[in-house]
Structure formats: structure tokens, C-alpha cells
Amino acid sequence: MERWFIKNKKDPGIDYKKLGINNVIYKILINREINTEEEIKSFLDPMLSNLNSPILLKDMVKASNLILSHIAKKNKVRIIGDYDVDGVTSTYILYSGLNKIGADVSYDIPHRVEDGYGINNNLIDRAYNDGVKLIITCDNGIAARDAVLYAKSKGIDIIITDHHEVPKKFEKDKEIELIPDANAVIDPKQNSCNYPFAEICGAVVAFKLIEYLFLIKGVDKDEFYESFLPFAAIATVCDVMPLKNENRIIVSEGLKYLRDTKHRGLNALIEVSNIKKNDMDVYHLGFIIGPTINSSGRLDSAKDALELLLENNYDLALEKAKKLRELNYERQKLTTEAFDIIDEKIIRENLLDKHKVLILYEEGLNESILGIVAGKIKEKYYRPTVVLSNSKDLIKGSGRSIEEYNMFQEFSKSKEFLTTFGGHKMACGLSMPLKSLDEFIKDVDEKESLTKEDLIRKVYIDGNLELKYISMNLVKEIERLAPFGNGNSAPKFGSKNLKINNLNILGKNKNFLKMRLFQNNINYTATLFEDYEIFLNNLAKFYGREEVMALLQGRPSNIFIDIVFNLELNIFNGNTSIQLKINNYRITGENNVN
Structure with a gap:
């Protein structure tokens, strides 16, 4: 069951025409609470110069001074990351960045089964036995109070870089943060941190730390972005961070650097995944590259993925990337089998x-x-x-x-x-x-x-859009709002009383439906991913099987649906056309949009 709602945020009364946008784009931006001229301009033109300064993160200066002190003393530094995409990429950023400025740096990533999540005493013992004097965590550590105390008891300095919620306790109805007693704690979720945007991932926290260290050491800014922005973008998408504020800038600009990257590990991953670099988008990060990196930490060791990212020999990188792809296929199979078991349990x-x-x-x-x-x-x-x-x-x-x-x-x-x-x-x-x-x-x-x-699942719609108002110009204007993802989803529109004039069932599993929809003598092709039997049964419940059979046989029928859809371009044989991608549908007359 689901209910549809039209977003209706209050109009702040901006003269949107002077900003070069139409009323549809303006309404979409207001629905996303981008509601000042400055915010709209920044959103439409994401620039790296608008990223927040790393120095705004609490303990950034303290952490950086401690790192530089250990480097000057030629002490060993150990990065301890996590086994997911965010953890692997943040480990890569810290390891490569510190290596660039002369640190004697190594890394360790816990094994999902043998070690569990985050820094622990076993990892600290390994560091101690290796003569490590400074541990830096990434994408973990904010909840590791006992492990931090253990590290310090061993004479090891420790810096926490994380983005997760700070553990809390309540005493006399007062909330108290349980922050580890580390030498420095960089986490924007701390109450005492005044960083203006707390919804960044662990890799971006690591990215900010290296940015500040490179600034101190005089490393070229372009070299910094080229080296690390693609990894911050991948992690931001894969950790499902909201694509607004500086996350939007990181992903938008990170994709540009990624399409031109010379990084051997990334290029090997892109090649074995059959991705065309010029077409790379949020989808490829979140559903192909990210899960492939993740597969090593799920089924083997996340160090395999990190070694791919650190590999300088392209032939070896290709072999490592192929191994990760094979692991990802295995992960998909295990996931399907486990889902079926759990789903059957719920029903039984x-x-x-x-x-x-x-x-x-x-x-x-x-x-x-x-x-x-x-x-x-x-x-x-x-x-x-x-x-x-x-x-x-x-x-x-x-x-x-x-x-x-x-x-x-x-x-x-x-x-x-x-x-x-x-x-x-x-x-x-x-x-x-x-x-x-x-x-x-x-x-x-x-x-x-x-x-x-x-x-009840809520479906939020940016507005009603009759077919007669759809145009190529509108689609191109909407593309200015990309990249789309969590917190900035592709605009959804609703339209009612659309007549299905023909229906084609496609795909190996017969779960890709293509139909021609008419409204007031205007028609567009629409697509829907759903099992054909479910769709036809839903139609038959309201219109009867005879009407459905007429539709399937190409005879005149009288079937109408309401839809929630995205606008997208379909390019075929050099021709470009607009089609509607149906996200949700219902039989006309079943319910009303709220």
C-alpha cells in the first residue's frame, strides 16, 4: 500500500526568471528547500571553491599538528579503516595522502568475520608489535572508547576520523556524549563541532584532513583534487549521503575527474565493468563500482579492494579488478538466496x-x-x-x-x-x-x-504534469539539477487519466513493460519495470480480463492509469526522443493524490 503526496513547500517569492530558470525547475528547487537566490545559484553551478574549509572541523588543527610531528620524528603511522566502500576509499585517501607528504605509513582493515567492525585490541596489538606510534582511524572509532584507552596504555597516540553518530548516555534527563579520549577526534556529528554541514561520509572527513595537510605542505590544489576527489565522490554516493550542499559539489565535480582519471586501479575497474567513461553517472558509482569494491570486504578481505586501488601495474590491476567482479557475482547470488529464505519466513x-x-x-x-x-x-x-x-x-x-x-x-x-x-x-x-x-x-x-x-509508503511528487507540457527543453532544464541521488532524487511528476493504447512485454524475465500512453491527443512512450503478470492482474482486477486481453492483442481497449514518473531521453539509431519512466502507478479511479 502507498499514498501519493504532492510537495507544496512555501514559495519565498524569488524572481526566478532572472535566475534563468522556468517555473517547473523553480518549484522543484523549492521542494528541496533550496529557497534563496544564493542557494539556487550555488546549486545550479556547483563549484569546488564553495566547499567548506577543512579548518572548520573540530580538532583539525590539533590532528594535523600531531601528524606532522610524528612525520618529522620519522615515527610509524598506521591507518585503520573499515571494510565497506566508505572505509576502503577513506583508507586509500589517508594512506596515499600521508605517503605523498613523507609519512612512514601503513594500513590495516579489520576482517568482517574475524575482527568485526572498527578498531579493536587485536588491531592495536598488531600496530604495537610493528612499532607504530600513531594510529589514525577512518570511517570508524567514534564509539571505540575502550580501544582508544587500550592504544594509549600501549603508548600509541590515536586520532579518530569518523562521521557516525556519537554514542550518548542520559543522566537526570540530560544527554551526554561519550566521546573517546583520543588525542584528536574529527567527527562533524559532535555537538561541539561547528562544521556547517554534518552529513558527510568518512571518506570526505579523510579528504578534508589531507586537504588541510596538503595546504600546509604546499601541495598543488589541482593535484589534490585529481588524486582524491573521485574517491570522495564514490564514497558519498555509496554511503547514501544526501546529495546537497557540498556533497552535491563533491559528486558533481568528482564525476568529471573520474571520467578523465588516469588512475590505474579505477580504470581497470571501469574496464572490467564495461562502463563507458563519458557516460559515467551516479548509477555507475552506486550500483556497479561501489558494490564491486564492497564485495571484497563482504566475502573475502577488504584489503583486496584497497590493493587494487594502490596497484600501479595496469595488467595486474585488471586481474585484481576481475577477481572483485567475480566476488560481486557471488555476493549477488548469496543475497538472492538469503532474501528468498527471509521473505518466506516472514510469510510463513x-x-x-x-x-x-x-x-x-x-x-x-x-x-x-x-x-x-x-x-x-x-x-x-x-x-x-x-x-x-x-x-x-x-x-x-x-x-x-x-x-x-x-x-x-x-x-x-x-x-x-x-x-x-x-x-x-x-x-x-x-x-x-x-x-x-x-x-x-x-x-x-x-x-x-x-x-x-x-x-504506509509515501510517494512524494514534485507536481502534476500533463503530457502537453512536456518538451525537450524541459528535459534539458531538469538535467541541470543532476547528479541525482539521496536528498536530490530525479524529479517525479504525477499525471492522471492516461489511456494505454498498446503494451509490449519485453526482457528475458518478462519484467520490462513498454506502453504508449495518451492524454488529450498527446502521446508518449512509457516504460515500467515490473513482472508482467502482476501488472496485468492489477489491470484485470479493475477492468476485467476481456479488456486486458484486448490490450494485449492490439485491439481497442479502455484502460486508464495514473502514474508517477521521471522524464528521460531515449537515444536509438541516432534519434533522441522523450520517454516516461514509470516509478509508481495505480488504476485510474482507485485513489486520489493528496
Whole structure:
């Protein structure tokens, strides 16, 4: 079930025509709360000069001075990252950047199964045995208070660079941040940090640290961007950061550098993924390059992906990239199998009627793909979802949430049942003894306050758009708003009472539908990805099977649908045409747009 809503943000009364945009683009920008002349100009023309200064991050100067001091003393420095895309790319940025300015630097990345998430005593012992005097974390560490104290007890200085939520406790109804006692802590989520935009990923925090160090050392700015901006862009997209403010600049400009990159590891990855560099967009980062990098940390060691990025021999880089692609195919297979098992469990045990928050345990699943499966279940049922499986003497898992449920805050109320826990509003990682599972589920159920309305998927539309108002000029204007992603999705429009004049069922799995839609004598081709039987059954419920058969046989029919769609260009045989990409549909007359 879903409900459609038209966004209707208040018009601030800007003379948008003098900004060179039309009323449709203006409304889209206002809907995204870009509602001053300065913000609109900055959004339409993202420039690197508008990035926030790294010095605005708390402890940036302190961390940089400490790093330079260790470099001057020729002390060994160890980077400790994380095993996902953000962790691998932030490790690459710190390792390569520090190496450039003369540091005796090495790296370590925890193994997902053997070490678990983040810095721990085993990793610190390895660093100590190697004579390391300074540890710098990236994309982890903000919750590692005990590990930080252990490192300091070993005489090792430690700098935390992270972007995750700061753990908190409550005393007498007062919220207290539990910040590790490191030599420096760089995390924009700290209450005491005045950085103007906190929604940056771990790789961007690392990017800012290297930017400041390069500034001190006099490294050319263009060299800095060419070396590291593509990695900051990949991580920003793959960690699902909102593409607004400086994230939009990083991704927009990072894609330009990526299309021209001479980086051997990235080029090998692009080649084996069959990506045309000039066509590279957010989709390729989020759904091809990112998952391929991620596959090593999920099924093997994330160090494999990092070694690809550090490889200078192109032939060897190609071999390493091919290995990662093979791992990614294996990951996809495991994900599909696990999803089917979990989905069948939900249906068999009637869990949707029993729980508003789905916490699902299944023995024997590969723990590396639990977060992906949780995300897919969440998307199918629009419920906060956690998927867990056995791991050594604990059960471990990952959660994915909906906008109406702050998973980090809500699960923090039940953390006495958890052995480890961390995350943010929309996602988390956790572990516990199996014997605690039922109590944890019961406690979460008792403390959640979700309503039936909260569990209805909301579809937000930028506005109604009749077919007669669609033009090539409008499509080109919309392209100015790219890149699209989280926080800046491709504009969605709604249109009602569209007659289906013909329908073609395409694709190996018969899940690609192409149809011709008419409205007031205007017609456009539209596409929809959905199993053809589901679509035809939905039509038949309202119009009857005879009308549906007439449509399939090319005879006149009288079937109308309402749609939510994006506008896109279709290029075929040198000809360019506009087509509608249907995101959601319903039978005309079923419901009303709110």
C-alpha cells in the first residue's frame, strides 16, 4: 500500500526568471528547500571553491599538528579503516595522502568475520608489535572508547576520523556524549563541532584532513583534487549521503575527474565493468563500482579492494579488478538466496501482523550480505528491518530503517541486550547472544510507537504534469539539477487519466513493460519495470480480463492509469526522443493524490 503526496513547500517569492530558470525547475528547487537566490545559484553551478574549509572541523588543527610531528620524528603511522566502500576509499585517501607528504605509513582493515567492525585490541596489538606510534582511524572509532584507552596504555597516540553518530548516555534527563579520549577526534556529528554541514561520509572527513595537510605542505590544489576527489565522490554516493550542499559539489565535480582519471586501479575497474567513461553517472558509482569494491570486504578481505586501488601495474590491476567482479557475482547470488529464505519466513510465520519492526534471525546466512537483505526486505514491506545470523559465539546483523523510525535512537533504548551496537538514523549494526534475541525483540516491540500510517509508503511528487507540457527543453532544464541521488532524487511528476493504447512485454524475465500512453491527443512512450503478470492482474482486477486481453492483442481497449514518473531521453539509431519512466502507478479511479 502507498499514498501519493504532492510537495507544496512555501514559495519565498524569488524572481526566478532572472535566475534563468522556468517555473517547473523553480518549484522543484523549492521542494528541496533550496529557497534563496544564493542557494539556487550555488546549486545550479556547483563549484569546488564553495566547499567548506577543512579548518572548520573540530580538532583539525590539533590532528594535523600531531601528524606532522610524528612525520618529522620519522615515527610509524598506521591507518585503520573499515571494510565497506566508505572505509576502503577513506583508507586509500589517508594512506596515499600521508605517503605523498613523507609519512612512514601503513594500513590495516579489520576482517568482517574475524575482527568485526572498527578498531579493536587485536588491531592495536598488531600496530604495537610493528612499532607504530600513531594510529589514525577512518570511517570508524567514534564509539571505540575502550580501544582508544587500550592504544594509549600501549603508548600509541590515536586520532579518530569518523562521521557516525556519537554514542550518548542520559543522566537526570540530560544527554551526554561519550566521546573517546583520543588525542584528536574529527567527527562533524559532535555537538561541539561547528562544521556547517554534518552529513558527510568518512571518506570526505579523510579528504578534508589531507586537504588541510596538503595546504600546509604546499601541495598543488589541482593535484589534490585529481588524486582524491573521485574517491570522495564514490564514497558519498555509496554511503547514501544526501546529495546537497557540498556533497552535491563533491559528486558533481568528482564525476568529471573520474571520467578523465588516469588512475590505474579505477580504470581497470571501469574496464572490467564495461562502463563507458563519458557516460559515467551516479548509477555507475552506486550500483556497479561501489558494490564491486564492497564485495571484497563482504566475502573475502577488504584489503583486496584497497590493493587494487594502490596497484600501479595496469595488467595486474585488471586481474585484481576481475577477481572483485567475480566476488560481486557471488555476493549477488548469496543475497538472492538469503532474501528468498527471509521473505518466506516472514510469510510463513505471519510476522507482518505480529511486529511493526521486523527483527529476523536465520542460522547459516553469510553475515556479509545481511545489511543488503535487510534493505531489500525493508523496501518490499516498508518496515524497519534487522536481519541476523550466527557468527562464532554471538548472533550478528544489520538493520535498515524507514524515515519514520530513527533506528539508532530507538535501538539505543534496548542496548542492554546488545553486545555491540552502532549506526545512525537509517541503518545500524549489532550483535548479541542468541539467548537475548527474544527479549530484545519484545523490548523493541514495547518501546516502538509506529502507527499504521507510518507503515504506509509515501510517494512524494514534485507536481502534476500533463503530457502537453512536456518538451525537450524541459528535459534539458531538469538535467541541470543532476547528479541525482539521496536528498536530490530525479524529479517525479504525477499525471492522471492516461489511456494505454498498446503494451509490449519485453526482457528475458518478462519484467520490462513498454506502453504508449495518451492524454488529450498527446502521446508518449512509457516504460515500467515490473513482472508482467502482476501488472496485468492489477489491470484485470479493475477492468476485467476481456479488456486486458484486448490490450494485449492490439485491439481497442479502455484502460486508464495514473502514474508517477521521471522524464528521460531515449537515444536509438541516432534519434533522441522523450520517454516516461514509470516509478509508481495505480488504476485510474482507485485513489486520489493528496
